[in-house]
Amino acid sequence: MAEAILKVKNLSKHFVIRKSFLSSKTIIKAVDNISFEVKKGEILGLIGESGSGKTTTGNLILKLLKNDNGSLFFNNINITDMEEKQMRSLRKEIQIIFQHTHGTLDPKMTIGELLLEPLKIHRIVSDCEYDNEVGRLLEMVGLSKSNKEKFPHQLSGGQRQRVGIARAIATRPKFIVCDEPVSALDVSVQGQILNLLLELKKSLDLTYLFISHDLKVIKYICNRIAVMYKGQIVEIGDRDEVLNNPQNEYTQNLIESII
């Protein structure tokens, strides 16, 4: 059996909110004591309705958010409380693809500049190789090199997501959190992006945690499925087992709702 690339143990993140100055505090258990592993080379789907805690889980793994409890292991290294300086070399190995590219692709930068950014930050290639590497990345995601001079608004939604994917693979990661990467796209384009992710996984030997609220997408791309409900993982298992023989009532309802 493949080794785990990521281990999540008893992870929690609670948000304290106060709707107004006078109202009492409310605690939202966005992620509530979850544990799971992602094995090398697999695509683990994380599914659940809106607000179930999927994005918070992804952000905790990326350490974009600080957890309240629990621990995270990447390749058996405990990264839970690792300082940013130490995390730096690991950062390039763990990447994220977001749902919306408008938050991540600076509209004032050309596609070439956007791809140069991660290459420079993480010193992936030497200065003289930058231009070639940008062209190579564009080709890997199915875009022609001529797109280098364009700005994000000159591309279609699908093309922009390809640039988002190119930025993620620029640092030669081993593990990518794909957070609803096709949800903002037309159905006709969704399949193309999913197939691109599958091709890249194979050619670059990647592992994905694939977050989606769409069971059809999860069914298409994932090997295993974890079902999240109200901050907890209520079921996890091989894709066909979970889909054909769901044990949890919430999973059963989720599956029935799309049949």
Ligand SMILES: Nc1ncnc2c1ncn2[C@@H]1O[C@H](COP(=O)(O)OP(=O)(O)OP(=O)(O)O)[C@@H](O)[C@H]1O
């Ligand atoms: N920064 C925050 N402050 C307060 N509450 C938050 C914050 N981020 C998330 N939440 C709350 O935590 C819960 C989980 O949110 P999260 O975005 O992780 O869910 P999700 O399953 O990814 O939903 P969606 O598919 O709609 O993005 C929700 O109730 C959300 O409102």
